[in-house]
Amino acid sequence: MSVHRLSRDQINQLPDSPGVYRYFNKSNELIYVGKAKSLKKRVGSYFNKTTQFNRKTRKLVSEINNIEVTLVNSEFEALLLENNLIKQNQPKYNILLKDDKTFPYVCISNERFPRIYSTRKHIPSLGTYYGPFTSVKAMNNVLKLINVLFTLRTCRYDLSEENILKGKFKICLEYHIGNCKGPCEGLQSEEDYLRDIDQAKHILKGNLSIPKNYFKTHMQEAAERLAFEEAERFKNKLESLDKFHSKSIVVNPSILDLDVFTIISDEKYAFINYLRIKNGTINLSQTSTVKKQLNEEDAEILSLMMVTLRDTFQSTAKEVLTNTALEIHSDLFKTILPQRGDKKKLIDLSVKNALYAKKEKYTALENVKDRGNRVLKQLQKDLQLKALPTHIECFDNSNIQGTNPVASMVCFKMGRPSKKDYRHYKIKTVVGADDFGSMKEVVGRRYKRLVEEKSPLPKLIVIDGGKGQLNAATEALKSLNLYGEIPIIGIAKRLEELYFPEDQFPLHIDKKSESLKLIQHLRDEAHRFAITFHRDLRSKNSFQFALEEVDGIGEATIDALLKKFRTLKGIEAASKEELAETIGPSKAAKVRAYFKQKKEA
Numbered sequence: 001m002s003v004h005r006l007s008r009d010q011i012n013q014l015p016d017s018p019g020v021y022r023y024f025n026k027s028n029e030l031i032y033v034g035k036a037k038s039l040k041k042r043v044g045s046y047f048n049k050t051t052q053f054n055r056k057t058r059k060l061v062s063e064i065n066n067i068e069v070t071l072v073n074s075e076f077e078a079l080l081l082e083n084n085l086i087k088q089n090q091p092k093y094n095i096l097l098k099d100d101k102t103f104p105y106v107c108i109s110n111e112r113f114p115r116i117y118s119t120r121k122h123i124p125s126l127g128t129y130y131g132p133f134t135s136v137k138a139m140n141n142v143l144k145l146i147n148v149l150f151t152l153r154t155c156r157y158d159l160s161e162e163n164i165l166k167g168k169f170k171i172c173l174e175y176h177i178g179n180c181k182g183p184c185e186g187l188q189s190e191e192d193y194l195r196d197i198d199q200a201k202h203i204l205k206g207n208l209s210i211p212k213n214y215f216k217t218h219m220q221e222a223a224e225r226l227a228f229e230e231a232e233r234f235k236n237k238l239e240s241l242d243k244f245h246s247k248s249i250v251v252n253p254s255i256l257d258l259d260v261f262t263i264i265s266d267e268k269y270a271f272i273n274y275l276r277i278k279n280g281t282i283n284l285s286q287t288s289t290v291k292k293q294l295n296e297e298d299a300e301i302l303s304l305m306m307v308t309l310r311d312t313f314q315s316t317a318k319e320v321l322t323n324t325a326l327e328i329h330s331d332l333f334k335t336i337l338p339q340r341g342d343k344k345k346l347i348d349l350s351v352k353n354a355l356y357a358k359k360e361k362y363t364a365l366e367n368v369k370d371r372g373n374r375v376l377k378q379l380q381k382d383l384q385l386k387a388l389p390t391h392i393e394c395f396d397n398s399n400i401q402g403t404n405p406v407a408s409m410v411c412f413k414m415g416r417p418s419k420k421d422y423r424h425y426k427i428k429t430v431v432g433a434d435d436f437g438s439m440k441e442v443v444g445r446r447y448k449r450l451v452e453e454k455s456p457l458p459k460l461i462v463i464d465g466g467k468g469q470l471n472a473a474t475e476a477l478k479s480l481n482l483y484g485e486i487p488i489i490g491i492a493k494r495l496e497e498l499y500f501p502e503d504q505f506p507l508h509i510d511k512k513s514e515s516l517k518l519i520q521h522l523r524d525e526a527h528r529f530a531i532t533f534h535r536d537l538r539s540k541n542s543f544q545f546a547l548e549e550v551d552g553i554g555e556a557t558i559d560a561l562l563k564k565f566r567t568l569k570g571i572e573a574a575s576k577e578e579l580a581e582t583i584g585p586s587k588a589a590k591v592r593a594y595f596k597q598k599k600e601a
Contacts, residue, residue, distance in 0.1 A: 011047060011067070014040040018075045020082050022068040023060070023093075032060055032093040033085045035078035037327075039069055057294045060093045076330045083307045095270075095290050095301060097308050103132030104139050106204055113159045113183045113193050116152055116200060118143060130204040132313065134286045146203060149211070149237045150196035151181045151188075159183055206278030212241055255280050255342060258319040259310065259333075262350040263302045264358055268292060271361070272305045273354040275346065276315060284313060287357040298324045323347050372415040379460075379515035383498075383507075385487050389460040390414055393446075394522040395473065396464040397438045398530035405430065407442040408530035411458075412522055422529060436472040439463065444476035447486075457486055464523045466492040467499055474501045491523050550594050557583050561591070571595075 019039045023032040036042030046053075046061050053061070072078050086097045109115045109127040118139055122129055133139035146152070153159075157169050169184035181188035202210040219234035260275035269291055276284040286309065290301055302324055309315075320335045321343055328335055338344045380388050392412045397405065411421035425445065430437040443461075450457055463473045470490030477483040483501075490499040496516065497506035509516040564582045565571045571579075572595050579588035 011044050012040070014043055014069065015071065016040045017071060018073070018078045019069050019071045020078050020085065022070075022085070023064045023091075024066040024068065025063045026065045028066070030089050030091050031063055032091050033082055033089065035075070035082040037075050037078075039071075043067065043069070054295050056093070060294065074329065076328055079303055079307060079328065083304055083311075086304070087308075093293050095293055095296060095304070097304060103134060103312075104136055105129045105131035105133070106139060106143065108197065108201065108204075111159070112161075113153055113190065114197050115154070115156070116143070116146060116197075128201075134284065142203065145240065146200045147179070148240050149203075149215075150200055151179060152193075152196060152200070153180050153183060155184065157184055206281065206283045208241060208281075209279060212238065215241065255346075257317045258321060258343075259306075259315055259317045260321045260346050260350045261302060261306050261309070262323040262347060262354050263298045263305075264351065264354040265292070265298055265301070266358075267295070269358070269361060270296075270298065270301045271354040271357045272302060272309075273350045273357070274305075274309045274313075275350050275353075276313065276317070277346070285353060286313070287353055289357060289361055299326055302326065303328060321347055321350075323351060375415050375514045375518055378513065379518060382509050382513070382515045383460070383487065383489065385460065387459050389487075391456065391458045392460045392462060392522060393458040394462040394464065394526040395439060395443060395446075396523070396526035396530045397435050397442075397469075398527075405434075405438055406530060407438055408526050409442070409446055410522060410526045410529055412518075415518060417525060424529070435465065436468050439465070439469045440472040440476045443473040444479060447477065447480055447482055451480060451482070457482070459487070461486055461488040462519060462522050462526075463488065463490040464493075464526055465490055466497075470499050470501060489519075491519055493523075496520070550590050552587060552590055553594075557587055 016038045018035075018037050020033065020035050021039060021043050022030055025031050034042065046057075046064075070081060072081060083097065086094045090096060104118050104120050105122060107117055107119050107127045107129050109117070110125075111127075114127070131139070133142075154174060155169075155172065157163070159169075163169065164184065164186045167185070171182040171185050171187070172180075174180040175182045175187075181193075183190070183193055199211045199214055202208070215234050215238040219231050219238060222228070222231035222234060255277060256279060258277050260273075260277065262273050264271045269289055271287060271289055273285065273287045275282055288305060288309070290305065292301075302322065303326055306320065306322075306326075306328075310317075318333050320333050321338055322335055323337070325337055326335045336343070338347055376388050376390060379385070383389075390413060394410050394412075395407060397407045405427040407425040407427065409423040409425070411418045413421075423446070425442045427438045427441060429441050443463075447457070449455075461473065461477075463470050467490065470488070473488060473490075474483060477486065477488065488501060491497070492499065492506070495506075495508075496511065497508060498519070499506050560582055561571050561579075565574055571591070576585075576588050576592050579591055582588075583591070
């Protein structure tokens with residue numbers, strides 16, 4: 001594969017061959033990855049047909065500064081590369097593909113007498129892994145079956161020949177109750193133990209017919225030897241296996257191994273269901289929800305998710321059924337769009353699962369929306385507000401011994417944080433630790449600006465503090481002729497009391513009420529936002545005060561250094577040449593001398 005970097009003006013020079021393209025913005029940040037059967041046509045379409053695109057795609061195109069392409073041999077290779085690049089980089093305009101590391105696996109350890117156990121860590125050097133399992137319950141059912149059918153050890157002893165001969169270990173309760181044959185004391189041979197492991201492997205792979213025949217054969221042999229108790233034990237194991245198999249959804253014994261992928265989508269989301277069929281039985285069902293970014297087509301999303309899910313669940317099926325035509329040509333598998341018969345029934349079942357996931361998603365979204373409306377209505381009732389408080393703003397101050405006084409304003413819309421509307425304030429007109437004066441200043445600055453810009457005013461203002469802070473904020477509203485137009489309350493920390501202007505007695509809301517929890521959330525968020533800003537400012541100022549002592553180093557130079565190297569340690573670690581690129585050789589020499597002197601002191 002070859003990689004080429006080009007500007008937007010060089011698009012017409014792209015080859016008419018398959019590959020992957022990457023879009024970078026002015027900051028050289030990767031913002032989109034795509035695949036194409038023809039790079040020239042696909043990349044060119046972004047710049048020749050802009051009027052046909054939706055708003056998000058037009059925004060993507062407006063941000064493209066550079067393009068990088070990788071040529072491959074086939075469209076399927078392009079799909080694999082695209083999939084990997086999206087997972088690694090998570091570009092903001094691509095649908096999010098993530099390797100889900102939280103699914104559990106079953107591991108057969110690489111030990112002399114292997115153990116079988118569940119784990120969420122995938123470390124290939126420790127053993128052979130089966131899964132991942134989308135359901136912990138399903139995985140535990142398989143492990144329980146294996147423990148019922150076979151006598152495998154659960155201890156963590158190092159059962160080397162040397163340790164067993166030395167008699168380092170003693171049999172435990174598991175031996176006495178018949179769950180283990182005591183390999184730790186040499187009471188079971190490795191050959192006999194591995195026979196059980198081999199049969200367990202078939203169960204983990206979903207090949208239940210092999211262990212069934214194994215138990216059936218041993219049951220018949222024991223009966224012929226008149227060893228009826230042994231035959232009974234094998235019969236019970238066979239019945240346990242049959243019972244487990246009957247819980248699985250049997251499709252058709254003639255249908256062996258295949259994958260089923262279906263997609264149901266709307267403007268916002270795509271729902272992809274994956275069914276894995278082993279020996280005529282569905283042994284896995286997984287539905288994934290994908291949030292669309294650029295109004296991607298179903299075939300595009302399904303292709304990406306197919307590669308991701310097959311890789312995640314280690315599928316080797318040669319046949320893949322889909323409900324959407326895919327132009328994928330691979331030596332690993334072939335895609336089929338069934339129209340009738342048992343395979344079409346599998347598609348219908350998969351679609352049913354995808355539709356169920358869609359219903360659950362939108363039900364959950366509606367519940368969140370309903371809860372938000374319910375809490376706001378309760379708050380309106382508790383505070384006796386005229387309008388529903390769909391837009392709330394909360395203020396808080398922060399200073400330590402009067403240094404670096406700051407304030408914050410957080411904004412909640414429909415009962416949820418609207419972080420793009422958060423604001424920080426440096427106190428300009430107040431000297432020292434004057435919380436009341438600081439509150440009056442920032443409230444006045446905030447709403448003076450909103451009035452000048454003719455921006456929407458909030459439906460409720462919350463002040464973090466008691467009567468003093470509330471009165472200061474009220475004075476600011478009066479000076480802007482807004483007092484009485486916007487409801488305003490204060491919340492005192494000690495008893496969670498709510499104060500209204502000109503009201504002598506506080507309002508007490510039930511401590512368990514959702515409306516009080518919303519006000520507390522606002523107050524806590526404003527406090528967190530103010531404290532974070534104050535801490536950052538204090539840290540930056542302490543650094544500035546130190547560097548400003550250096551002759552010729554001013555605020556502009558310090559800001560340039562912080563912008564480039566981010567932290568004090570970053571500046572100190574930078575070479576003289578790197579510093580010179582940012583602030584010039586003369587100032588770079590002074591900064592280096594400062595740090596050298598500081599280190600020697």
